[in-house]
Amino acid sequence: MQFEAESNGIKYEVSVLEGRKAWRVSLKPEGEDWRHYEIPKTDYQFVDQTISFIFKDTSYLVDAIGEGTNYDIYTRGTHRTVEIYNEENLLHESLKGKAGFGGGLNLNSGMPGKIVKVMVEPGQAVAADEPLLIMEAMKMENEMRASAEAIVETVHVQAGDNVEAGATLISFKKAESKK
Amino acid sequence: MFKKILIANRGEIAIRVTRTCRELGIQSVAVFSEADRNSLHVLLADEAYLIGPAPSSESYLNIEKIIEVAKLSGSEAIHPGYGFLSESPVFAKACQEAGIVFIGPTAENIIAMGDKLASRELMKKAGVPTVPGSEGTVESLEEAQTAAEKIGYPVMIKASAGGGGKGIRVALTPKELPEAFRACRSEGLNFFKDDRVFIERFIQNPKHIEVQVFGDSHGNVVHLFERECSVQRRHQKLIEESPSPSVPSEVRQRLGEVAVQAARSINYLGAGTVEFIFDNSTKEFFFMEMNTRLQVEHPVTEMVTGLDLVQEQLLVAMGCKLSFSQDQIQQKGHSIELRICAEDPVTFTPSPGKIRRCRLPAGPFVRVDGYAYPGYEVPIHYDPMIIKLIVWGHDREEAIRRAQRSLAEFMLTGIKTNIVLHKNILGHPQFIDGTYTTQFIEQEITSKPQNQLFMFVDEDVFLISAAITAYSDSKTRSTSEFKLASRWGKVGRQKGLRN
Known part of the structure; x- marks a missing residue:
């Protein structure tokens, strides 16, 4: 089975084959060679x-x-969200007309909270790292900053709004490349 | 001894108090909000009463309701824990008027130390060293600017009624003052209903050193040595230890004496903490504030002194003499506490949600005070700290190794936690040699590329696990889940069936 994946900002092509005694997983990070792993099922099993x-x-x-397409992986006190798209997901994303795979030009709320102030x-x-808005959650005021250079397209919230986890707060357009 | 005590708190501290109650044969009464029906403090208590909706203003801060439950349940005393009503003189008085013992200092003690500004003046008069600052509160931005110029940048703006990391802002330059001033007043108003602020010198290489004190109603005041709590982010403590690796023994002696002097000057009753800002180059210390309650980090003191501070609180509240004198208190070995929070370890944004797996560390000299369990949903309404991991060792090196070992055993999934952050801190040269200051997190952790934070796991482990799980998910997905797939997928499949 073929997938496309994104983890820690890196895109991968992924192939998974299930054998009787082993998994065969191949990973190809963008711009690098394939890495092939043969994992005996005894080395990957459910315990408790x-x-x-x-x-x-x-x-x-x-x-x-x-x-959905998000896989939350926890191990050794660390956490990583790996996005996994199969062919169906990829088609789905492109049809929705969204930024789709690797896009993510939205500022989403990671948690439920209240908007204190909108600065854009x-x-x-x-610019990257520029403050966008202040949100209050779990008793703390959190300043949300831009992750990259962009242009604000729509601001979906205003000060005083209560928002749910995952709600889109601000949508962006890609910044025009400097000429 | 009391027969029944109401615990006006939630989370790990409510459980902590319940434990001592049970050891002493005292019935414990839990109170809970609608969001906390399944919280562990409710499950572990002898009795439990619903006191209101999720927001703490309508439940854990609802004085009338809590007093009503105390009377209804026949509780003789109320333990307020930390946070919430623990430092409310109004609550302390309300208890007194209802004929219920408030397990904590007197209302006068709380009032004397509750206002940071007034307490600093009070301590100055008592001969306790303090940091240079504004004369009283500053009312306007102009006044703030004048005061800041006089004190000299960098300055710190503090809400007069602030605490727990809320209502404190730093302005490194005059340019940063207006926003810091505004934010500080706004937080003060939101969290403490008081927008008065004051300004003081921001010491550049500071350590946070505090001294545990205890007073009884017979005029005895003792200290239980210091704790260092310099690993903080935005004034929220992350790691605490006792003893401090930076305090020489002659300074330790003085710290204890000054803390006792401070507590004695206001006839302090019960458990309290005198906080100092400590200059690591000059080894000078200045009075910051006094917390008139049991602290989150009290376990490290318990570990090095071998004393149960909650038990002592109960004894003192009943009017007994302190069960130890100053020369009976010894600081033995070394203890470290790590605060495990439901938050993103990189951005520090809270991460409430449902806990899936929870495997806590155990083994020799490891103590876990927390309220996490598999299936528990961490509510959004309260503090993100869910577990305190406390270890003891013969010396600091052993304690650090033990803390690292405990973190390696820790498994908590479903929500993001700062466990990995603690792993990084414990292995950091500045933590290991003890030179870290209160700016440690900002300078050494949050300003570094986040990739350096995750060196404990081969990156491909995440991808392989995700890929095999995604593969298994799509194999087991039944055709009845059509609606989850895209319309095109459905059309495609129907077409395929027709052919």
């Missing part, structure tokens, strides 16, 4: 509702939770 994964002689306890307006160009 968690995955015990022995990888390169290192023992990991892994919890993997898939929701539609049409405004913002």
Whole structure:
């Protein structure tokens, strides 16, 4: 089965084959060569509702939770969200006319909270790390900053609004490349 | 001893108090908001009463309701924990009027130390060293600017009624003052209903050193040595330890004496903490504030002194003499506490949600005070700290190794936690040699590329696990889940069926 994936800002092509005794997983990070792994099923198995994964002689306890195209992977006190798209997801994304795979030109709320202040307006160009808005959640005021250079397209919220987790707060357009 | 005590709090501290109650044969009464029906403090208490909706202003801060439940349940005393009503003189008085013992200092003690500005003046008069600052509160931006010029930048703006990391802002330059002033007043108003602020010198290489004190109603005041809490982010403590690696023994002696002097000057009753800002180059210390409650980090003091501070609180509240004198208190070995929070370790944004797997560390000299369990949903309404991991060792090196070992055993999934951040801090040269200051997190962690934060796991482990899980998910997905797929996929499949 073929997938496309994105983790920690890097895109991958992924292939998974299930054998009787082993998994064959191949990863190709963008611009690099394929990495092939043959993982005996005894090295990747469920123990006490968690995955015990022995990888390169290192023992990991892994919890993997898939929701839609997001796979939350927890191990050794760390967490990573890996986006996984199969062919159907990719088609779906492109038809929705969204930025789709690798886009993500939206500022979404990672948690439910209340908007305290909005510092930008539609049409405004913002630089990376520029403050966009202040949101209050779990008793703290959190300043949300731009992750990259962009142009504000729509501001979906205003000060005083209560927002749910995952709500889109601000949509962006790609900044025009400097000539 | 009391027969029944109401605990006016939630989370790990409510459980902490319940534990001592049970050891002493005291019935414990839990209170809970609508968001906390399944919270562990409710499950572990002897009795439990719903006191209102999720927002703390309508539940854990609802004085009338809590007093009503105390009377209804026949509780003789109320333990307020930390946060919420623990430093409310109004609550302390309300308890007194209802004939219920407030397990904490007197209302007068709380009032004397509750206002940071007034307490600083009070301590100055008592001969306790303080940091240079504005004369009283500053009312306007202009006044703030004048005061800041006089004190000299960088300056710190503090909400007069602030605490717990809320209502404090730093202005490194005059340019930053207006926004810091505004934010500080706004937080003060939102969280404490008081927008008065004051300004003081921001010490450049500061350490946060505090001293645990205890007073009884017979005029005895003792200290239980210091704790260092310099690993903080935005004035929220992350790691605390006792003893401090930076305090020489003669300064330790003085710190204890000054803290006792401070507490004695206001006839302090019960458990309290005198916080100092400590200049690591000159080894000078200045009074910052006094917290008139049990602290989050009290366990490190318990570990090095072998004393149960909650038990002592109960004894003192009943009017007993302190069960130890100053020369009986010894600081033995070294203890470290790590605050495990439901938050993103890189951005520090809160991460409430449902806990999937929860495997806590155990083994020799490891203590876990927390309220996480598999399936528990961490609510959005309260503080993100869910677990305190406390370890003890014969010396600091052993304690650090033990803390690292405990983190390696820790598994908590479904929500993001700062466990990985703690792993990074414990391995950092500045933490290991003890030279870290309160700016450690900002300078050494948050300003570094985040990739350096995740060196504990081979990157491909994430991808392979995600890929195999995604593969298994799509194999088990039944055709009845058509609606989840795109319309095109559905059309395609129907067409395929027709052919």
